[in-house]
Amino acid sequence: MHGSRAVAAAVLSAVCAIPAARAGAATSAPAVQQLEWCKRLSARLSSLSIKACQGSALAPSGAASQNGFPILVRRIPAAKGAPAQPVRVMLLGGIHGDELTASAIVFQWLQWMQAPEAQQLSWSVVPVVNPDGLLAPKPKRVNANGVDLNRNFPTPGWEQEAPQYWANATRSDPRRFPGKAPLSEPETRWLYQEMEHFRPQVIISVHAPFGVLDFDGPAPAPTRFGRLLINRVGVYPGSLGNYSGRHKNVPVITIELPNALSMPPEAETRRIWRDMLLWIQRNVPEQELVSGNRAMRR
Numbered sequence: 612m613h614g615s616r617a618v619a620a621a622v623l624s625a626v627c628a629i630p631a632a633r634a635g636a637a638t639s640a641p642a643v644q645q646l647e648w649c650k651r652l653s654a655r656l657s658s659l660s661i662k663a664c665q666g667s668a669l670a671p672s673g674a675a676s677q678n679g680f681p682i683l684v685r686r687i688p689a690a691k692g693a694p695a696q697p698v699r700v701m702l703l704g705g706i707h708g709d710e711l712t713a714s715a716i717v718f719q720w721l722q723w724m725q726a727p728e729a730q731q732l733s734w735s736v737v738p739v740v741n742p743d744g745l746l747a748p749k750p751k752r753v754n755a756n757g758v759d760l761n762r763n764f765p766t767p768g769w770e771q772e773a774p775q776y777w778a779n780a781t782r783s784d785p786r787r788f789p790g791k792a793p794l795s796e797p798e799t800r801w802l803y804q805e806m807e808h809f810r811p812q813v814i815i816s817v818h819a820p821f822g823v824l825d826f827d828g829p830a831p832a833p834t835r836f837g838r839l840l841i842n843r844v845g846v847y848p849g850s851l852g853n854y855s856g857r858h859k860n861v862p863v864i865t866i867e868l869p870n871a872l873s874m875p876p877e878a879e880t881r882r883i884w885r886d887m888l889l890w891i892q893r894n895v896p897e898q899e900l901v902s903g904n905r906a907m908r909r
Contacts (some may be wrong), residue, residue, distance in 0.1 A: 647668075648681065648779075651728025651746055652739065656715045657877060658874050667721045670737070674801035677755035680742035682801055685721065690730035698895045701811035703802075706761050706818070706851070707752045708744015710871045713817040720884055721875075722881045728888040735809045740798055752786045754796055762789035763799045764854035770849035791850045805857070813895045814855055814863045816885060821871035833864060833890045837875075837882035862895070 647662035671681035673781070689697035704717035717738040743755035753759050762773060772824065773789040781787045794800045806814075813830070823842035826832040834841055844867070846853050846865055856863040866883065868875060 620675070620784070625819055649685070651680075652714075653744055655750070656711055659718050663718065663722065667718055667738070667781060669721075669736075672737075672801060672805070674804075676741070676743045677797055678743045678746075678839070680746065682737065682742070682798065683739065684805070685734070687724055687734040687735045687742075689733045689835045693737045697731060697733045698813065698891060699733045699735070699809060699811045700891060700895075701806065701809060701814045702734060702817075702850045703740055703814065703851075704817045705739040705741050705745055706816065707759070708741040708754070709750040709752050710748060710817075710868075711745070711750060711772065711873050712819050712868045712871055714739045714745060715761040715851040715874055716817055716868065716883075717878060719880055723881075723884060726884075726888070727900045728885075728892060731848070732888075732891065735805060735821065737805075738839060740802060745801050753788065754798055756790070756796060757785060757788055758790040759787045759795050760796060761851055762801070762849035763793060763796055764849050764851055765793035766849055766853045769849055776848050793849065806859075806861075811861060813891060814851070814861060815850055815866065816863060817868065819868040819871035821867035823867045825852065825865035825867065826862070827852035827865075828862030829856075829860050830862040830894045833894075836866065836890070837879050839883065841867065864890075 645665060646661070649661045653659050653661045655662055667685065669683035669685050672684045675684045676682065702717060702720070703713035705711075709711070718734065721736060721738070724734070741760055744751045744753055747755075762777070766772070769789075770792075772792075777783060777787060777789050790796060794803055794844050813828075821842075821844060822839060823834055823844065824833055824839050825844045826841060827846065830842055844865075848858065852863040852865055855861045864887070866887075874880065
């Protein structure tokens with residue numbers, strides 16, 4: 612078994628390992644449990660207060676990291692009066708645990724979901740995709756298994772390309788280890804399942820510290836969000852941009868904040884937020900037309 616067939620088999624095996632109750636399921640948690648999670652997150656993210664964390668209305672997804680921290684999600688339906696088929700937006704932070712601002716800014720944006728433009732959309736928001744990396748004694752890029760989650764998605768040819776790229780291009784950098792198989796990690800398995808369930812029409816993934824915008828996918832690329840200008844940083848085996856934007860034809864905007872530890876000024880955070888909403892409004896279609904087995908977008 613070689614190439615895409617081997618990857619497909621690995622994906623099927625990985626997905627079958629996810630309990631059915633986890634697919635698209637999010638449940639409320641006791642207040643004392645939520646408080647403990649928020650205490651840990653707030654202690655690591657200086658701009659996030661415990662109160663703001665609790666007010667973000669995140670719920671356990673039903674999946675957990677390798678170390679047992681729940682993957683927290685907030686699903687926000689479009690408001691009354693929104694289009695009948697509102698655009699579905701997936702907003703992700705903290706795929707790399709040492710990029711603290713990538714999680715912190717998503718928590719900030721959760722406080723602004725009452726904006727009229729945001730209420731026209733349907734959201735799946737995950738501020739901390741890699742809680743074990745974020746909450747490690749010293750925050751680290753990889754998860755508890757030492758895997759770079761942003762190299763663990765099932766892109767075509769992963770079995771050959773991901774290990775080869777890791778060995779040759781990164782010289783086996785442990786910070787960029789793609790794992791032994793696509794979707795080998797509980798965090799990427801859950802995110803894969805969430806993508807299949809939620810069917811986002813655009814994915815916003817926040818990183819740091821390159822200070823640019825990257826883009827993969829079929830929609831017109833944004834030119835700037837706030838002070839961040841478009842600057843394609845490359846395509847990598849197993850990356851989310853490669854998997855979703857190029858393989859699944861679902862646009863992925865990668866927001867690279869300028870600093871991994873220090874948040875942008877609030878005015879800039881608001882500009883990025885407003886520009887992002889405006890780009891979605893202008894460039895992501897509200898409906899999907901299905902022809903045969905292929906989704907076609909207006």
